Amino acid sequence: MNEDRDLPRLTEIGEFLKILRKQKGLSQDQLAARCDLTKSNISNIENGKKDFNFTTFLEYAKGLQLPPKELLNKDFEFPKSYMPQPK
Template identity: 55%
Template sequence: MAKREYPEIQKEFGEHLQKLRKSKGISLRLLASRCDLDDSNISKIENGHFNVQLSTILELAKGLDVPKKELLDY
């Protein structure tokens, strides 16, 4: 099965993630450590250059201390 790209959705999700992170005063590095991810990967997500897996979305919600729905409601 061919890998699908959804650049517009990835960009929108990344922008929303960045707004949530900044509104909580959390740095890329701190969020990365809370989610056990590399901060460069979080940067790629926020810039829409990374297709996020569901498990990563769940970790990001935990790291931001927000309900999963809030992270996906943009």
């Protein structure tokens, strides 16, 4: 993991996932009981302390009972270095 590049993104998505979980009225324990993730794993994701793979992302969506695309339904802030440059 490239910490300079990835930590701000992980923090941003983690905060967004936490908001979605709380909107559903779920604790981390309740979310963990709905999917194949541990409370510790959920905490680390929501606090931007852990990078996660796509299957973990799908489990998080399953636990929230939301389509995976809803977990990405946020206007994420990307620095210009992330965006393709016109040729």
